[in-house]
Amino acid sequence: MVQLPIDPLKPLFIEKLSQHHLVVEAETGSGKSTRLPLWAAESGKVLVIEPRRIACSSLAEFLAAEKSEPIGKSIGYAIRFEAHFDENTDIIFATPGVALRWLSEGQLTKFKTIIIDEFHERRWDTDLLLALLKDSSSNTSNSSQKQRLVITSATIDSQRLTQYLGAEHLKAEGRNFPVTVEHIAVDNRHSPDIRSIENKVFGTIQTYLNNQQALGQNQGDILVFLPGRKEIAQCQSKLKPLSLNFGIDVIPLHASVSDTDRQRALTASEHQRVILATNVAETSLTIPGVTLIIDTGLERRTHQRNGRTVLGLHAISRASAEQRKGRAGRIAAGHCIRLYGSAAPLELITPPELHREELIEPMLAAACCDHRLADLAFIDTLPEKALTQAQERLTSMQAIDDKGLITEHGKRLYPLPIDALFAHLITAMPNKAATEAMVDLAAALSISNKLWQKTNSEEVLEQLAQWEKHHCDAMLLIKLLREPTPDFLTVDADRLQEARQISAQIREALSLPQLDVATSVKRDAWLAAVIKAAPELAFVRREKRRQALGNGYCEVTLGRDSRLSDKAEAAVVFDQFSLPGKGGKQTLNLATCTSPIPLSMLVDLELGEQYHHESKIIDGQCISTTQRIYSGRVIDEQTQSVSDLVTTAMIVxxxxxxxxxxxxxxxxxxxxxxxxxxxxxxxxxxxxxxxxxxxxxxxxxxxxxxxxxxxxxxxxxxxxxxxxxxxxxxxxxxxxxxERFPRKIYIADLHLSAEYAAAGKLVTVVYQSGSRKQDPQRWELPRWQGWRIKYRKASRIIDIR
Structure with missing residues (x-):
């Protein structure tokens, strides 16, 4: 077995683990993700929590191959849709979501050691898991029977975490090979910038390859860190000429890549490779052969803005920059080129997700583990406003009671591998057909990428309108899951398969028929049931700004992929994508999955408020008009003749x-x-x-x-x-x-009104009409002796002296 920098730590690790929780600090590439599970397994079963599915499967497969064993024998993994282990498996790699479900079902007690790897990412599920395990451990009186926790990362606030856990701190020094760092920004304070990012990456790689060629060298593979799939696709296209000229392989690596591309990225090749990756490559994964890192300094992460969780572009933290640098220097001396200044104002560490996102999912998960989220001790105190909002939402769903404890309804929601709102909608449906429709839609909306691509081709749009006649995004997604894919649509086959897997999993859990025998649903009745269960999903179109819709709480703008017809005056908005506005602008909420509904459905469901509008006497009869208003729009108007008896309010x-x-x-x-x-x-x-x-x-x-x-x-x-x-x-x-205090004043070509503030002896003369451009003069106005006088026209206010 190859010697790794962390290996000298083994005797101390085994000694301390028998009596203490451990915080292990080690540089990227030291071998902590592969060595620590093997060492811990010498004293019992081990569960390793990895933040990403791709890391779980890759690490398990690597260790199994090292032992020349099939996956699932002594080393296995458990992720969504895949489980390769049995009762005799010694080491199981799992995602935090799987581990939390096992914890709620009491299945974590069989593990002697639980390792939470790459804790510095501060995901909400790993923070919650650690808080729950810490609480459980502190309630076990017998020290020898305690489950041991091991927290690992290359860059963590180790002292604070050690104190939080009451743990021992271990540190492994050094890496295999040094990594030099170069910043190529003109200004050393230049922050990471996404503008022309594909050109910057292209130029950097081209210069590097030309230098290699001139020196007759091939110094290894290149790993480029980019913020998202969009930028990866742009760079992949831009790098095609280099691929042809230099014979390099350009490989994408993100959470949604195919198994083929994942294997290409994680397996050494005889060809020089350029791997374009998101943060998925920042931790845990070993990409062999990398000697050059190109770091754009950017990532996409969530944050709170105007009370909503939005996905925005951010500069990475210094901790993340170190993690990225550490991907090189595994097989030879490495080099890291940063496309930003050496003194760029980066945060020290990435803020925890529990401070950046809504707390609905964490609160539901904690409640299912018999804990109130607000009562748990976290490393960082949770924001009160987010706790209150989450409790209100879950209480309205009847997932938790007034005391914050899980309800039977909440227990049914939690195991479903989807957003809490969709889980609520599924369980709230009145019949099997509606439940199946909601399951399939939730599955289609739970994947990380769009199932299909909208086109501007009139011919394709016409064919699409024939295939799905309601201009309903939701029904289109349901049909895609249930029926053969039409030839005229561009569909992501991998994502479609993933959505069908989620649907099959939920259908099996709820004892529903499988997709091939799905029950046909009556669309209007189903949508009415959705609105009854979640009224906030009902939106009405703004009468003037036709691209905007409101529900009385927020406003959404139709996303460019939505098929909602301009004739539709109301819609159920199943999915939104929130983007941060620039500067002080409001959050932009894009409606990405809509279903048109008639205004009459909102009236029948008694949404909005009914108000008396006006009363008139027509032909000797008193005619009264009432309006129903929803989100500032009149959705219904009723007129009736009133009897001879009229109310005082009507007369007034x-x-x-x-x-x-x-x-x-x-x-x-x-x-x-x-x-x-x-x-x-x-x-x-x-x-x-x-x-x-x-x-x-x-x-x-x-x-x-x-x-x-x-x-x-x-x-x-x-x-x-x-x-x-x-x-x-x-x-x-x-x-x-x-005469002394007139309300209306007429002077040459000006019609004015007067407003009096007696307390300050101030008169404000207000422009009403007139063609005169000059302001009124003091001598033209009433005397108003002892009063100050101002003149207001539109937003302009001046003193008149």
């Missing part, structure tokens, strides 16, 4: 709308405004004025109608405007006061 409304007693509301509103100003100026003489409080037009009219005893249309005919007398400013003072 008709007065204010000049339907009856025309001019009364305008006259009395002026008198009331003037009275309120008169009162504030202290001009009211208690011996002469019959009232001493400010007045309100609406309340005053209600009082008058009640006092006059009006309750029918016939009664209204007995009165006129003169019967509604406002007893405010004494009659003999009214004209003089109006």
């Amino acid at each position: 409304e008709m007065i204010q709308n000049n339907q009856i007693f025309p001019g009364l509301a305008t006259e009395r509103e002026h008198q009331i405004e003037q009275w309120n100003l008169f009162l504030k100026l202290g001009l009211a003489d208690p011996t002469l004025c019959t009232r001493n409080n400010p007045a309100d037009l609406n309340l005053w009219l209600n009082e008058q109608i009640e006092a006059l005893g009006v309750d029918s249309l016939d009664d209204l005919a007995l009165f006129n405007n003169d019967d509604f007398i406002f007893d405010g400013i004494p009659e003999w003072e009214q004209a003089e006061f109006d």
Whole structure:
């Protein structure tokens, strides 16, 4: 077996493991991911938690090959859809999601040692798993019976983590070969930049290959770190000429690559390779032959913005930069080229996911393990706002009770390998057909990439409209899972197979028929059931901004891949993709999977609020109109004839709308405004004025109608405007006061109104209409002696002196 830098640590590791939890700090490439499981297995069964599926399978396969054994004998792995182990397997590699489910089912007790590898990534599931295991360990009184925890990483805050666990700290020094670092940014403070990233990568690789060729050298493979699949595809296309000219293999490596590309990336080759990878290659995976790292300094990660989890482009942390550098120097001296400045302002470590994402999934997982998330001790305190939001959502789903404990409904949701909302929708469906439809849609939306690519071809779009006639994204995805793929659609076969596997797994768990005998669903009835279970998924289209839809809580913009017809006025939005706005802009929420519904469905389900809109007298009858409003839009309007008896509110409304007693509301509103100003100026003489409080037009009219005893249309005919007398400013003072404090002012080519702030003795003259461009002059306005005067036109305000 090849000697690795971590090997001298073995005696101390075995000695300390018998009595303590361990925090093992070792540089990338030291061999910790392969050696520690073998050493720990000498004293019992070992579970190794790896953050990514590709690392689980690759590490297990590597160790099994080292022992010349088939996978699953003494070394196996468990990931979604795949399990290669039995009761006699000594070492099992698993993803955190699998480990959390096993913990909720009490299956982790059979492991003597649990290793959480690459903890520095600070995923929510590894943080939660560690908190749960720490709590369980602290409740075991017999030290010799305690399950041992080993936390490993190349770059961690080891002192803080050691203190948190009450563990021993071990450190392995050195690597096989040194790695030199070069920064090629013009300015040493230049931050990582995605602009023209494919050109930068192309130029860097071309220069390197030309130098190699000039020196007659082949110094090994090149590993390029890129933020996502989009950039990998761009670079792959850009590098084609180099592939032809230099005979190199260009290989993509990300979470969704095919098994063929994964094996090409992880297996040594006689040809020089350029491997274009996301963070999946940053930890755990050993890519043989790499001597040059090209680090763009970028990654895509989630963060909270305006109360939503969004996926954004970020500069990596210094810890991640070190991890990337460490991928070289395994077989020979390595070199790391960073496409950013040596003094770029990078964070020290990547913020934990529990601080960057919603806490719905962690809270549900903790509850299924009989713990309240808020009660667990984490390395970093959880944000209160996110805890409250998660509790509200899960309580509304009835997944947890008011005390935060798991319900029977929650127990049914948790094992389903999908988002908690979709799990809730599946279990809330009223019949088998609707349940199957929800299962298939949830499976299609749970994969990491789009199943199909939309085209601009009119011919293809017409064929698509014939194949799926409702312009319904959800039904299209369901049909893709259930039926043979149409020739005219561009479909990702690997992702389609993955979605079908998820569907089959959930169908089996719920004792539903398999896909080939799926039950046909009535679309409208199914969507109505979805809205009943999750009303927040119902959106209405904005009447002016047709690409936008709202639900009263948030707004979404139709994504370019959505097929929602412009004729659709409402939709169920099953899936959103949130992008951070630039600078101070709001988060952009793209609706990526929609299902059109009629507005009448929202009315039938009683969404929104019903309001009295207006009352009118037409041909001697009182006609009342009510509106139902959802997310600021009228979705229904009902008009009915009211009997002879009318309410006070209806009469007041008709007065204010000049339907009856025309001019009364305008006259009395002026008198009331003037009275309120008169009162504030202290001009009211208690011996002469019959009232001493400010007045309100609406309340005053209600009082008058009640006092006059009006309750029918016939009664209204007995009165006129003169019967509604406002007893405010004494009659003999009214004209003089109006002249001193006018509300409307007319000067040359200007119509103005006046607003009075008595407390500060301020008059604001407001432009209403007129062709004059010059501002009003002080001499043109009323005297207003002792008052300050401002002039407002639109958003412009000036002092008039």
